[in-house]
Amino acid sequence: MPFFSVSQQFTNLAWGLAIAWMWKGITSLEGMRRLPDLSRIDPVTLPPVPENDGPDLTVVVPVRDEEAVIGQCLVSLLASTGLKLQIFAVNDRSTDRTGEHMDAIAADIETANTPHQFEAIHIRELPE
Numbered sequence: 001m002p003f004f005s006v007s008q009q010f011t012n013l014a015w016g017l018a019i020a021w022m023w024k025g026i027t028s029l030e031g032m033r034r035l036p037d038l039s040r041i042d043p044v045t046l047p048p049v050p051e052n053d054g055p056d057l058t059v060v061v062p063v064r065d066e067e068a069v070i071g072q073c074l075v076s077l078l079a080s081t082g083l084k085l086q087i088f089a090v091n092d093r094s095t096d097r098t099g100e101h102m103d104a105i106a107a108d109i110e111t112a113n114t115p116h117q118f119e120a121i122h123i124r125e126l127p128e
Helices: 006-034 072-078 096-112
Strands: 057-063 087-090 116-123
Touching: 006 057, 057 072, 072 087, 072 096, 096 116
Parallel strands: 057 087, 087 116
Antiparallel strands: none
16 A cells, blocks of 8 residues: 555645745746846946947837827837847828828938938738
8 A cells, every 4th residue: 555645646746846836936036136227227338339231120110090109109219229220110001190200200310310220111002
């Protein structure tokens, strides 16, 4: 006759696994104290962005009827530092003035001195 019944063995195994996972969670949380607070880093102390031909990151911004916020979104992306961005803003058949705002920002970018690339794409109708 076994020392523990099958149900007791299963219960003990479940408790052992639960304790192991709890221990793993606690040790992971202890490591969080050693992570740097990125909000306190001085941008002046960051290394310069390496020069290369292409963008470091491509961002696609799909929009439809976002007239109220598209300007803030795109200006925020274009103000990003540390990476050279290639931004595609895709106007998906908006019925408001979203496309006009995107075109105005695109015109401003052409004359501005920015490392980022920006392109406004307008979709008038869906393909069949």
